Amino acid sequence: MEGGNNKLDTQIFNKDNIKQAAQLLAQGELVAFPTETVYGLGADATNEEAVKNVYRAKGRPSDNPLIVTVADEAMMKKYVTEIPADAQKLIDHFWPGPLTLILFVKEGALPDAVTGGLPTAAFRCPQDPLTNELIHTLARPIVGPSANTSTKPSPTTAEHVYHDLKGKIAGIIDNGPTKIGLESTIIDLSVDQPVVLRPGEITPDELSEVLHKKVLLNKGTVQTKDVPKAPGMKYRHYAPSSPVYIVDDPADFAYIPHDSSVGVAALADNLHDLGDADSFSLGVSIDEAAHNLFGALRYFDSNEQIKTIYVQGFAKGNISAAYMNRLNKAASGNHFKK
Structure with a gap:
């Protein structure tokens, strides 16, 4: 999909086609996948050109970092410098689930197109069994921004994805409507004081209870020249055409x-x-x-x-x-x- 100009035949996959969907990802194609929160747009997170095609398909600014979606903690360990004690507590309590952790990554482990050139990346392990099977089959993490046109409301059904991205991506794994409907909570663990950068179903109070320390909720904005640490912090999001x-x-x-x-x-x-x-x-x-x-x-x-x-x-x-x-x-x- 050079420059996102070539029309693709967007296929609909189910539980019987996961191997085929994984093969497309291995070939550098884009495949949307279900989670308990919203549908994500998948590409091999280690393939820089495939990741760049995610930005093209969505019409998303390229300085907006992408969440790295993993099958389990063991897969994440290959890319992070360490798993701090606080991260381990949250993984043990909330994963798989709607919680994304920002951690330091090994130098060169992931393309700049994923990290935005930052020394950190956001990692998430979703609950959906089809997506878990997809990532295990690929044997590499995938990026997972919401599978919608940038600035539009996030997709909670495969039909929403098809409406926005038909002809722009290779396939969509349909596992019905999502259960939560809002994106995952993102907590930054690369700083001394843990802070939620994007609120979700898992609240700061719940995180504080597990960590036995205060977790803050970020209410600031990101300046135009700065690269945000997490999705949704800098640009207009979720908006229909009408006010x-x-x-x-x-x-x-x-x-x-x-x-x-x-x-x-x-x-x-x-x-x-x-x-x-x-x-x-x-x-x-x-x-x-x-x-x-x-x-x-x-x-x-x-x-x-x-x-x-x-x-x-x-x-x-x-x-x-x-x-x-x-x-x-x-x-x-x-x-x-x-």
Whole structure:
């Protein structure tokens, strides 16, 4: 796929085609894969040209480092300088699972296209058995950014991936909808004080409990000239084509326009008296809302009639930090003011 210009026949794989998918990865092709969080876009992490094709397929800035997806701890050991005691505790408790660890890597072990030229890389071992089999079969780690066009909402189904990347990648492993719906928690263990760079289902409090020390939550931004340590820290993410506004108080849904050019995503109890506005239920709880957020944004993005999207915000709850992190990026920080 030179420069991402050649159209590919994007194949759909299942549990019976994992060997074929691994062969494509070994040949330098791109294959999307399922995880418990969102679908990832896989390429052999040791093949620099294949990794560069990930950036091309996604339209992603090349200074945005990629997560290295491994089959197990033993595979990760081949690339990191060491596994610190804190990392070992988290691996023992949370892997395989939705937790990504930033560690120092051996010099030259991974291409700069993966690390962004940094001395660190982000490692993750997902739960999905098909993806685990895929990486074991390849016998090398794969990169795993979300399998979507850059800036668009992350994909939670194989259909979402096909919509964005059909003709740009060789294949998609379909294992149904993802269970969590938001990307993994990323914790930086290359610093003295562990810090979460991207919130996810596993919260800083849960990490602190395992490590028996305070884990911070990063709320800063990355400057234009700097290379971020983790995905999602620097550029616009998760956004549909139409503007998104966060509605902090559900009572304020009464004050938004109620016409057919408006989309509303909220908990089921708040989807009433909306007139001609189109609606998408986020479920009945913050946990369900987190699972359904990207699906809601994609639902409205696929409807050309929708010109403005209003989404319910949440101030409290274990998962609210991760949910609001993604929603604030999708809305570029815009909140509805009545």
